[in-house]
Amino acid sequence: MSLSKRSINGSDFTAMALLGAEYLERNVDRVNALNVFPVPDGDTGTNMNLTIVSGVRELRNKPSAHLGKAAEALSKGLLMGARGNSGVILSQLFRGFARSLANLEEAGTLQIAAAFQNGVDMAYKAVVKPVEGTILTVAKEAAKHAVQYARRTSDVVELMQEIHAKANEALQRTPDLLPVLKQVGVVDSGGQGLVFIYEGFVQHLTHSGTIQEKVFAFPSEAAAPEEVAAPQPAAVNRPSAVVRPTAPTSAQSKLATADIEFLYDMEFFINRKISGKSAAFFNEYAFKKALGKDGDSILVIADDDIIKVHVHSRRPGDVLNLAMAYGELTDFHILNMREQHRDLLEHEAAAEPFAPVPEYALTGDISSTELLAGPAAQVVAPEELHELAPFGIVAVALGEGIANIFLSNEVDIVLSGGQTMNPSTEDFVNAIESLPAEHIYLLPNNSNIILAAEQAAELSGRQVTVIPTKTIPQGLAAILAFKEEESAERNAAWMKSAAEQVVSGQVTQAVRNTSIDGVDIQEGDYMGIKEKTIVSSKPSLLEACQLLMAALVEDGGELLTVLTGEDAKESDIAALCEWIKEAYPDVELEVHDGGQPLYPYLFALE
Amino acid sequence: MGNIRIVTDSASDIPLALREELGIEMVPLKILFGEETYYDAVTINTEQFFEKVAVSPQMPTSSQPSPMEYQEVYERILQEDPGVSIISIHLSGAVSGTYQSAVIGSSMVDGDPDITVLDSKTASYAYGMRVVTAARMAREGASKEAILTEIGRMERETQLYFLVDTLEYLQRGGRIGRASALIGSILNIKPILSLDKEGMVYAVDKMRGTKKAMARIMDLLGDACGQDPVVVTIAWNTNKEAALEFLELIKGRFNVQEVEYATVGAVIGTHVGPGTMAVFMRRV
Numbered sequence: 103m104s105l106s107k108r109s110i111n112g113s114d115f116t117a118m119a120l121l122g123a124e125y126l127e128r129n130v131d132r133v134n135a136l137n138v139f140p141v142p143d144g145d146t147g148t149n150m151n152l153t154i155v156s157g158v159r160e161l162r163n164k165p166s167a168h169l170g171k172a173a174e175a176l177s178k179g180l181l182m183g184a185r186g187n188s189g190v191i192l193s194q195l196f197r198g199f200a201r202s203l204a205n206l207e208e209a210g211t212l213q214i215a216a217a218f219q220n221g222v223d224m225a226y227k228a229v230v231k232p233v234e235g236t237i238l239t240v241a242k243e244a245a246k247h248a249v250q251y252a253r254r255t256s257d258v259v260e261l262m263q264e265i266h267a268k269a270n271e272a273l274q275r276t277p278d279l280l281p282v283l284k285q286v287g288v289v290d291s292g293g294q295g296l297v298f299i300y301e302g303f304v305q306h307l308t309h310s311g312t313i314q315e316k317v318f319a320f321p322s323e324a325a326a327p328e329e330v331a332a333p334q335p336a337a338v339n340r341p342s343a344v345v346r347p348t349a350p351t352s353a354q355s356k357l358a359t360a361d362i363e364f365l366y367d368m369e370f371f372i373n374r375k376i377s378g379k380s381a382a383f384f385n386e387y388a389f390k391k392a393l394g395k396d397g398d399s400i401l402v403i404a405d406d407d408i409i410k411v412h413v414h415s416r417r418p419g420d421v422l423n424l425a426m427a428y429g430e431l432t433d434f435h436i437l438n439m440r441e442q443h444r445d446l447l448e449h450e451a452a453a454e455p456f457a458p459v460p461e462y463a464l465t466g467d468i469s470s471t472e473l474l475a476g477p478a479a480q481v482v483a484p485e486e487l488h489e490l491a492p493f494g495i496v497a498v499a500l501g502e503g504i505a506n507i508f509l510s511n512e513v514d515i516v517l518s519g520g521q522t523m524n525p526s527t528e529d530f531v532n533a534i535e536s537l538p539a540e541h542i543y544l545l546p547n548n549s550n551i552i553l554a555a556e557q558a559a560e561l562s563g564r565q566v567t568v569i570p571t572k573t574i575p576q577g578l579a580a581i582l583a584f585k586e587e588e589s590a591e592r593n594a595a596w597m598k599s600a601a602e603q604v605v606s607g608q609v610t611q612a613v614r615n616t617s618i619d620g621v622d623i624q625e626g627d628y629m630g631i632k633e634k635t636i637v638s639s640k641p642s643l644l645e646a647c648q649l650l651m652a653a654l655v656e657d658g659g660e661l662l663t664v665l666t667g668e669d670a671k672e673s674d675i676a677a678l679c680e681w682i683k684e685a686y687p688d689v690e691l692e693v694h695d696g697g698q699p700l701y702p703y704l705f706a707l708e
Numbered sequence: 709m710g711n712i713r714i715v716t717d718s719a720s721d722i723p724l725a726l727r728e729e730l731g732i733e734m735v736p737l738k739i740l741f742g743e744e745t746y747y748d749a750v751t752i753n754t755e756q757f758f759e760k761v762a763v764s765p766q767m768p769t770s771s772q773p774s775p776m777e778y779q780e781v782y783e784r785i786l787q788e789d790p791g792v793s794i795i796s797i798h799l800s801g802a803v804s805g806t807y808q809s810a811v812i813g814s815s816m817v818d819g820d821p822d823i824t825v826l827d828s829k830t831a832s833y834a835y836g837m838r839v840v841t842a843a844r845m846a847r848e849g850a851s852k853e854a855i856l857t858e859i860g861r862m863e864r865e866t867q868l869y870f871l872v873d874t875l876e877y878l879q880r881g882g883r884i885g886r887a888s889a890l891i892g893s894i895l896n897i898k899p900i901l902s903l904d905k906e907g908m909v910y911a912v913d914k915m916r917g918t919k920k921a922m923a924r925i926m927d928l929l930g931d932a933c934g935q936d937p938v939v940v941t942i943a944w945n946t947n948k949e950a951a952l953e954f955l956e957l958i959k960g961r962f963n964v965q966e967v968e969y970a971t972v973g974a975v976i977g978t979h980v981g982p983g984t985m986a987v988f989m990r991r992v
Contacts, residue, residue, distance in 0.1 A: 506894060507894050507895060510894040510895070511894075511895065578895070582895070582897070582914060582915075582916060660917065660919040660920050660923065661916055661917040661919065661920050663895075663916070690917040690918065690919050690920075692895070692896050692916070692917065694894065694895075708916070708920070
């Protein structure tokens with residue numbers, strides 16, 4: 103190799119990262135295809151890609167020739183965009199990497215190798231139970247080699263080639279470390295993603311200058327339409343019947359101005375469409391309930407994409423923060439009703455004393471007093487408000503029915519997320535920030551989302567407790583164990599132990615032929631999965647459920663909750679319930695419409 | 709004289725036969741369906757009450773006896789039995805004005821009668837059993853002090869839990885305090901209620917499904933009573949069968965010396981609705 107480089111600076115690193123991201127993006131499908139499970143959860147590539155897209159976006163926003171600053175920008179973007187286990191680990195790798203380089207304008211081989219090593223240390227620390235044979239092992243082996251190799255060379259290009267080669271070597275050995283990979287005959291998907299990124303790094307360094315322009319044409323904007331889509335309020339079909347709250351009559355004038363407790367009359371629209379990635383599931387009942395905690399005259403009209411909100415509140419900032427979790431806000435009107443009232447009193451005083459007081463509509467002529475809340479409007483941060491709700495709960499769910507169950511049980515915000523679209527760290531952070539609560543609990547309800555939630559808890563700077571629920575049934579059990587009047591520590595302990603007392607089962611269709619956990623699986627079979635183990639695989643859905651049930655009841659249980667998926671047929675549900683009642687007369691059966699995709703049934707036995 | 713008479717109110721849920729046998733005076737609370745007024749356990753029983761609830765467009769409410777109604781009862785007893793001591797035991801003052809009315813009623817009686825009005829700080833047969841014990845002791849010639857001591861001991865030894873079938877009535881009554889957080893849940897949630905030391909109703913726990921709720925109540929009773937010998941009262945309003953099943957579970961787990969049966973009356977029914985059962989367990 104004729105090219106060599108004694109050091110890299112921020113510009114070099116930026117170009118490396120952009121090309122790394124591009125390599126990963128090009129290979130997303132390949133990474134996704136490395137499913138170790140024959141269930142449709144092949145989202146590692148997607149998650150890592152979304153994570154790195156967020157990283158390079160930040161890098162573009164804050165370009166710097168200073169290596170430390172560029173690395174920090176990438177790290178920050180990765181942290182905010184982190185999704186899925188591999189995405190979170192990726193973000194931690196570069197977080198450690200960036201910290202190590204923080205004060206360096208540029209770096210040579212020794213410093214770069216040390217930075218890779220620091221990234222690995224950071225990632226191992228972040229993961230509660232590091233599993234070998236994954237992206238962690240790939241990163242670790244590569245960094246370890248880098249540290250040794252850096253003593254022998256001062257050429258960054260050569261070092262990066264070695265890192266890439268070693269990473270690839272470690273990747274090929276992942277099946278030896280993780281039996282499930284060997285069973286299926288694949289290498290680890292997250293590790294593969296990292297190798298692609300490293301490959302991009304190498305490609306930039308070895309083709310430096312020739313491909314740079316192309317690199318900068320990397321179309322990340324296209325992948326993030328929410329950034330370019332312009333609001334189109336005119337095209338939006340607003341609810342035509344805009345209901346006004348009952349207009350206060352002259353009786354209002356008998357009130358003292360100070361009696362108007364909820365003094366800010368607010369009206370605005372939440373545009374769900376513009377916001378593109380509005381991860382928060384909207385439930386009218388829960389939203390109204392949240393508004394009602396500190397407001398009255400609540401009116402919410404939800405259309406498909408537009409939600410009209412009217413409320414009288416003491417804390418307009420809270421209301422806006424809450425609403426922002428659901429989409430972009432438009433057309434604000436905020437009035438101070440005390441001011442209006444004072445005006446009214448003055449007006450009355452000036453008028454004939456016994457004349458009937460004119461009915462005054464709150465939302466009548468507001469042009470003189472209306473306050474347009476543009477970017478400069480003062481939206482008070484939740485922390486600055488005089489009183490916060492004692493707690494708030496954010497849960498992840500897939501399926502409208504399941505979301506509604508959570509929302510009907512004290513959950514404030516439900517982030518939609520399932521096997522194919524995990525909420526990012528940023529989604530969690532946004533949800534946390536929109537809740538004016540002292541202590542916030544996060545229920546990830548999926549083992550692949552726990553890390554993102556934990557990272558968000560750390561980043562948010564608020565009091566946040568992650569209850570590491572791995573399944574929807576665990577999440578439901580945890581939420582019911584919550585006691586408002588108890589301390590966060592005790593609640594966390596209770597919720598965790600409640601989650602552990604549930605046996606989770608799920609049924610889904612296999613997407614390929616394979617053999618796992620000693621069960622032969624044919625494509626199209628229905629597989630019954632108890633916790634993480636496949637216990638049955640049958641062409642008949644009912645039969646798969648029956649075998650699964652037999653496995654679930656092994657440890658006893660009194661209450662079986664069945665959450666039916668969007669694909670479950672009425673007749674199948676009826677047949678299943680009939681069978682369960684007959685086979686397990688001592689088990690109390692509860693069936694709810696969960697509406698989840700991909701899984702005809704989720705079972706929770708407790 | 710040393711003669712002692714016992715007075716209570718209808719929310720003590722003492723079966724009529726037992727009340728008559730022991731000569732317990734009962735002042736009824738009122739059950740109102742809109743304008744219609746019924747005297748609890750006098751002009752309406754539990755069964756009739758829930759029949760009426762099912763068809764009435766109005767939700768029932770309950771109201772405390774007036775002080776005068778107590779005054780009349782006290783005065784009648786004093787007339788029948790001059791020089792008698794009266795012990796009057798009542799529904800928790802924290803949830804009802806029944807006790808308050810009794811206190812006022814007793815102060816309205818002329819002369820200087822010996823009337824001891826007690827706030828049971830509990831509900832239903834949890835104090836009904838104290839009333840019954842007091843009446844039995846009085847009949848056997850026990851002193852007022854001995855009776856009051858025994859009532860105090862029973863108060864300390866009694867555990868009580870209500871297993872409520874629906875949140876609907878609790879919500880309307882507005883007397884559930886912290887249990888209100890459950891309202892609106894889509895899940896089949898069974899609240900377990902009890903009364904605290906101050907006599908306030910509180911939600912002990914919330915379980916999904918009756919079986920889990922029963923298991924939870926037994927765990928709670930187990931913590932308090934272990935394998936000590938106990939007297940158990942099982943009570944229900946519309947669901948005798950389920951209550952008796954629950955009793956069997958309890959008998960299988962605890963050292964039960966004696967079983968009593970009671971009906972959760974209309975007053976409590978107004979607040980908890982149909983399908984409610986209750987367990988009162990007392991160490992002997």
